[in-house]
Amino acid sequence: MSWPSVILLAPVECRPSLEGRIRSFDLVPDPATGDERLHWRGYSYDLDLSGKILSDYEPDELEQVRSAIGEPYGVCVSCQSMEAARAFLRRVLDGFDGLVDTNHFEILPSHEFLALLSRHPDWDWRRRPSTDLR
Numbered sequence: 001m002s003w004p005s006v007i008l009l010a011p012v013e014c015r016p017s018l019e020g021r022i023r024s025f026d027l028v029p030d031p032a033t034g035d036e037r038l039h040w041r042g043y044s045y046d047l048d049l050s051g052k053i054l055s056d057y058e059p060d061e062l063e064q065v066r067s068a069i070g071e072p073y074g075v076c077v078s079c080q081s082m083e084a085a086r087a088f089l090r091r092v093l094d095g096f097d098g099l100v101d102t103n104h105f106e107i108l109p110s111h112e113f114l115a116l117l118s119r120h121p122d123w124d125w126r127r128r129p130s131t132d133l134r
Helices: 013-024 053-056 060-071 081-093 110-120
Strands: 006-013 035-040 043-048 071-080 099-101 107-109
Touching: 006 013, 006 060, 006 081, 013 071, 035 081, 043 081, 053 071, 060 071, 060 099, 060 107, 071 081, 081 110, 099 110, 107 110
Parallel strands: none
Antiparallel strands: 006 071, 006 099, 035 043, 043 071, 099 107
């Protein structure tokens, strides 16, 4: 199975803040992909901070994002495991005002995503939509 991934979406004017949060983890460049890698707390991550992930969105998805936060900037985060994803996202999303695209047909406000992780610590958003948790 592929690594769990999410897309963090922020208003474009908040790009420096979001990048700063993520870069504080001491990322290293991946010479093969140009993306960045992170090894943290025994886990591995691939991160694309270029913002190019937004080109993968359908027009209606982009409109949904724009209506929520304005012109978006996106960061793709791929995590070695669900445990790795939960650990990283709890840390990065604390105090973050944006959206989390689960890459499984849901785009949630970051505070709602964190609340779901808190209430359901073993939640695997790839297999169970948030609507089943509430």
